[in-house]
Amino acid sequence: MSVDADVLLAGPRGRRLCLEYALACASRAETTESRAAANTIWWAAGAFETNGTTIVLRSRGDRTRYDPPTASPADAAAALDVIELDAPTPATLRDALAASVQAAMYWQEPDGRDLLCATDDVRAALRRVAAFLSGSPLAGWWSDGVAEGDQWAVPWDGAGRASPDVAMDLRGWHERTLADNALAVRERPDDPAAPWSGPWWSIPPTSLVRTTRGLAGDGPAGLWFVEDSFGEDAASATPVDVYPARVVEIDGPEDWARLCAQHPLDVTASRRQDWYRVTGLDRRWIIPDWVAVAAEADAVHLSVAGYLSTATRLVEVDGGGASVLAGWNPDETFWFRGTSARPAGAQRWRRENDVWERVAD
Known part of the structure; x- marks a missing residue:
């Protein structure tokens, strides 16, 4: 495409x-x-x-x-x-x-x-x-959609190993998200310009397996394209076999808006000040309820085109809400089920002068 x-x-x-x-x-x-x-x-x-x-x-x-x-x-x-x-x-x-x-x-x-x-x-x-x-x-x-035959995880993506209890991880994420928002309701002012900050991301739980495709000799895309990077200069990239029955594809703001509308989770109080700074608007803020999404899908994938057209902007959501796709990386797939890591095929990579190079075994 x-x-x-x-x-x-x-x-x-x-x-x-x-x-x-x-x-x-x-x-x-x-x-x-x-x-x-x-x-x-x-x-x-x-x-x-x-x-x-x-x-x-x-x-x-x-x-x-x-x-x-x-x-x-x-x-x-x-x-x-x-x-x-x-x-x-x-x-x-x-x-x-x-x-x-x-x-x-x-x-x-x-x-x-x-x-x-x-x-x-x-x-x-x-x-x-x-x-x-x-x-x-x-x-x-x-x-393109998720490259099913070429998926890699890097260390900050859980090394490709699935959690022993994804359902529990999702429930824990849901409880923490609601608790963060309830705390913000009690402690934060309604003024969107007030000097407060808190959770600003809208990604699924970070304990899930996250993968990207390989970029030929450059290694996994996940090495190169990282929002809010901590500046890591060494990585072990692990190949991951995937067996999806259904992948939710986010290829633009319409897809993100649809996902938010189908499975809405109100996070207005916890996101109000941060997302006001990004968009300049004070809205009722919605993110997808990943517990509900996981009940219907094996994974959710964000294409590069979806990232470039959607991230760091306001996305209108049916019902009067709005959302921001935040914390995602281009070509990133979060897996709810259907993965198996191949540690024997892991590769070591090192970054020098902002360029990732594979380290000889």
Whole structure:
């Protein structure tokens, strides 16, 4: 399958991927024009920073007053138009996607680049990049469902070993989620802008087996695409055999909204302040009740296209609620049942200079 350009422009993560790809092309070009374009975009994004970012300007020794340049979204859009785009490779697409994932935040306001990408001028300029990337066969798998014959878990995903009692884990998650929300009702103000934070994610229990496909010689996708990463630089990737009867596929905001509407769990009080910072809106917040989902499915899979078009944005849910897909990683599958790890096939990986490489056995 192919990914559509409109999908890449639909959500903050898709737009950010397009911007990061263009900036990487400008960096590789190393021409005066490309450096000037990148600088314009940098200054335009800086004007949107709201999280206390400090820009340090160093003098070269004279006492001449330095007035920092200013750049508008229109200037950034014009700069994007002059950047020559390199033909995609697995590495350049991987790195742009990884950069977008690493910039995802749910506990504070979007950063300057995300806000810049949301402006009409820059969004229009990014269409050229989105069309260019969506036309590459190398991005075709971004809309694919779970790759049943090629699934891998990494250490922070439970090493691929199923819990001895998934039903108990799900019940425990449900009880903790309700307790967190009840505590927030008692202790937190109703003001969405109040300086409170708490659980901001909407993923199934982390005790479940989580897998992603392999990226050929790059190892599992789960090594590269991690929201809110702790910066691990070593991993043991475990192959996992899967036997699903039904996988719920999330390939866009409509799928996420449908899942929330079919199995709603109200978490308004516990998510109110964090998701207000992300979306700028105060709503009745809903996440899927994973106990109910697990009763009907073996697994739930988020495609790359689903991630790029859905994460870090408000998703309207039938019935007057809304939701945020938060804490997920691209191509990630959570398994309720139907997995078997193959520890004998485990591989060791190490990251150096932001690149994962397999360690010889």
